[in-house]
Amino acid sequence: xxxxxVKIEHERLSFFTPVGEVKALNDVNFHIKEGExxxxxxxxxxxxSVTAYSLMGLTAYPGKLMGGSLDFNGHHINDMTEKDxxxxxxxxxxxxxxxxxxxxxxxYTIGNQIREVLKLHTNKNKQEIQARAEELLTLVGINEPKKxxxxxxxxxxxxxxxxxxxxxxxxxxxxLLIADEPTTALDVTIQAQILELMxxxxxxxxxxxxxxxxxxxxxxxxxxHIAVMYAGHIVEYGETDDIFYNPKHEYTKGLIRSxxxxxxxxxxRLIPIEGTPVDLLNPPKGCPFGSRCDNCMQIxxxxxxxxxxxxxxxYASCWMNQKAEMEGGAKE
Amino acid sequence: MSDxxxxxxxxxxxxxxGGFGKxxxxxxxxxxxxxxxxxxxxxxxxxxxxCGKTTTGRTLLQLYQPTKGRIVYDGKVxxxxxxxxxxxxxxxxxxxxxxxxxxxxxxxDMKPYRREMQIVFQxxxxxxxxxxxxxxxxxxxxxxxxxxxxxxxRYEKIQxxxxxxxxxxxxxxxxxxxxxxxxxxxxxxxxxxxxDPKFIVCDEPISALDVSIQAQVVNMFEDLQNEMGLTYLFIxxxxxxxxxxxxxxxxxxxxxxxxxxxxxELIFHNMHPYTRSLISAIPIADPKVARANKRIAxxxxxxxxxxxxxxxxxxxxxxxxTEQCAKEVPKWREVSKGHFVACHNLxxxx
Numbered sequence: 148x149x150x151x152x153v154k155i156e157h158e159r160l161s162f163f164t165p166v167g168e169v170k171a172l173n174d175v176n177f178h179i180k181e182g183e184x185x186x187x188x189x190x191x192x193x194x195x196s197v198t199a200y201s202l203m204g205l206t207a208y209p210g211k212l213m214g215g216s217l218d219f220n221g222h223h224i225n226d227m228t229e230k231d232x233x234x235x236x237x238x239x240x241x242x243x244x245x246x247x248x249x250x251x252x253x254x255y256t257i258g259n260q261i262r263e264v265l266k267l268h269t270n271k272n273k274q275e276i277q278a279r280a281e282e283l284l285t286l287v288g289i290n291e292p293k294k295x296x297x298x299x300x301x302x303x304x305x306x307x308x309x310x311x312x313x314x315x316x317x318x319x320x321x322x323l324l325i326a327d328e329p330t331t332a333l334d335v336t337i338q339a340q341i342l343e344l345m346x347x348x349x350x351x352x353x354x355x356x357x358x359x360x361x362x363x364x365x366x367x368x369x370x371x372h373i374a375v376m377y378a379g380h381i382v383e384y385g386e387t388d389d390i391f392y393n394p395k396h397e398y399t400k401g402l403i404r405s406x407x408x409x410x411x412x413x414x415x416r417l418i419p420i421e422g423t424p425v426d427l428l429n430p431p432k433g434c435p436f437g438s439r440c441d442n443c444m445q446i447x448x449x450x451x452x453x454x455x456x457x458x459x460x461x462y463a464s465c466w467m468n469q470k471a472e473m474e475g476g477a478k479e
Numbered sequence: 480m481s482d483x484x485x486x487x488x489x490x491x492x493x494x495x496x497g498g499f500g501k502x503x504x505x506x507x508x509x510x511x512x513x514x515x516x517x518x519x520x521x522x523x524x525x526x527x528x529x530c531g532k533t534t535t536g537r538t539l540l541q542l543y544q545p546t547k548g549r550i551v552y553d554g555k556v557x558x559x560x561x562x563x564x565x566x567x568x569x570x571x572x573x574x575x576x577x578x579x580x581x582x583x584x585x586x587x588d589m590k591p592y593r594r595e596m597q598i599v600f601q602x603x604x605x606x607x608x609x610x611x612x613x614x615x616x617x618x619x620x621x622x623x624x625x626x627x628x629x630x631x632x633r634y635e636k637i638q639x640x641x642x643x644x645x646x647x648x649x650x651x652x653x654x655x656x657x658x659x660x661x662x663x664x665x666x667x668x669x670x671x672x673x674x675d676p677k678f679i680v681c682d683e684p685i686s687a688l689d690v691s692i693q694a695q696v697v698n699m700f701e702d703l704q705n706e707m708g709l710t711y712l713f714i715x716x717x718x719x720x721x722x723x724x725x726x727x728x729x730x731x732x733x734x735x736x737x738x739x740x741x742x743x744e745l746i747f748h749n750m751h752p753y754t755r756s757l758i759s760a761i762p763i764a765d766p767k768v769a770r771a772n773k774r775i776a777x778x779x780x781x782x783x784x785x786x787x788x789x790x791x792x793x794x795x796x797x798x799x800x801t802e803q804c805a806k807e808v809p810k811w812r813e814v815s816k817g818h819f820v821a822c823h824n825l826x827x828x829x
Contacts, residue, residue, distance in 0.1 A: 190689040190690065190691060191689055304780040304781075306780055307780070334527035334528055334716065334781075335527070335716065335718070335757065335760045335761055336527060336756060336757060336760045336776075336777050337527075337780070338760065338762075339759075339760035339762075339774050339776060340776060340777075342762075343774065343776060361689065361690055362690075362762060363690070363764040364719075364761065364762025364763055364764045364769070365762050367762065367763060367764050367765060367766045367769045368762055368763070368766070368769035368770060368772070387766045388766055388767070391764070391765060391766050392766075401691065402690065402691060403764065405690065405691055405693070405694035406690065406694070406719070406764050407694075407697075407719045407720055407722065407723035408719070408763075408764075408765075409718065409719045409722060409746065409758070409761055409763055410746075410763065410765075410768065412743070412747075414723070416698065416701070417694040417697055417698055417723065418694070419691065419692075419693075419694030419695040419697075419698055420691040420694070420695075421695070423659050423661060423662070423692070424659075424689065424691075
């Protein structure tokens, strides 16, 4: 089956730290079709970045893939060697990091860093590479590309640097662009520019985007599908409208309730999610969200909730759905 | 006594940035900012990074020595550089106000006022001393101001403060690294509350926290205000949170206030082109609204405050800029009750 560009099934990943095994990912499943935008939402430490990095073979020591299968564009990630990864990275999949200040090399010019990708992955000669580098900067909306190519990262503003990062990522027209909180470090007006640019380029180049963020506002406007992560689990997955208008997991519901609405006409008190995120060193036996959940039942603390499907794609793992189903069945 | 707790008039804060003699350069971090805060209200201050909102907050408390301007707290002049015009109740320039005369240079000893004016910092990881226990961090202010007669009283005070912000009393003996971000921010708030302040500058207190924790802290700020009658200056770049917590909101751009109004007025009936684009740029967590929302995209980046544009500072990115904008600095004027804007082209725009 090669309908899917990315297919991750039952991925488990742990970090073996001196104090014990940190189970960063527990049974993560999702897939991305070509040209699709998937948003992964979650708090810090929920495993959003780890998922993306493992797909590129960037899992840092002491992390280790413990099970499951990862497929990307015909590659089986599980048995790939570092050499295979090097061929794939930058060519078929590329990544934009959160902080454009630290992800560019300060001692090389912008041009140097863009040309490096092209040198490694294409057979173009020097003139062609130079032309392509200029073309890329124009593509991401940077004026005077010739001049910019000679500048160093510190001479550019944050928004510009993120544009350069996007240019580097798109150099070989990858099939998948992973954006790891691409706008968190930027101001809202610049964020709007960058998000618009990403959507524009997606239309033009037809790549798929995996958008990692903690900001529900960002995913609302640009994603086709959304995966909500909590403590290394995808607790809910579905189309954007399903997640926002018909959330089925208590965590998703709480998350949506807890953000203040810009367009509300009255002052309403926020309904926060009480408690603090779970400690992944000692994850709870049952539902990871159980201890913070308002509707927590006894079974939630004992056992992990099974997945319930609502329609073809939308699913959530929450005992509340099982309960609702059983009650519904009893009525019938 | 007026109900205005704090008045700021023509406040300027310039930082030296290289150069000698004539060529000495200054970053105009805050330039000619005037506003007031009523007792018991929350004034929100928003803007992009580098627009001077944090500097305004810190200058108010005189953590920096203001370059120019006047700060009046509860009817007492805390700082006056002596060379800026005075304002009457309606914001017009006057020469004399009660027994206070224009041209007097004043700078009072801030220590007694620090009891009434406190600050909560942005980064709960950097603003707590890692070598002090939470009890000592909170207790330090009590010691400095001599608020506890003996050890027992000090201990009880600390316990009560920790409970107020939702921490356990046993937390007093722990160190900051043992806490999560949200809990640390609570410690920072307990420290600010230790001296029974009336006015707190909240400098991006929730930006460093996770989404699910943000709502907890925002609610706590609201509860404390209701219980203790606190007045806040709430600084943040996230307009949706500021709108939620504030009675009035001021928008800053490159060291200047461009618009200030009641929060709902500012969100739904804003007038300044910068406020409009700022609001339209905020992602809305509602897919249908977000898809329908038309962004007013601004071109380019914020200019350097070392060399700000002449006239209106927003003109380089403003889609409506005219020649007049380059020549004259737009006047800070009240267009309707309590709604202040600084823009030349208001009539054309609205």
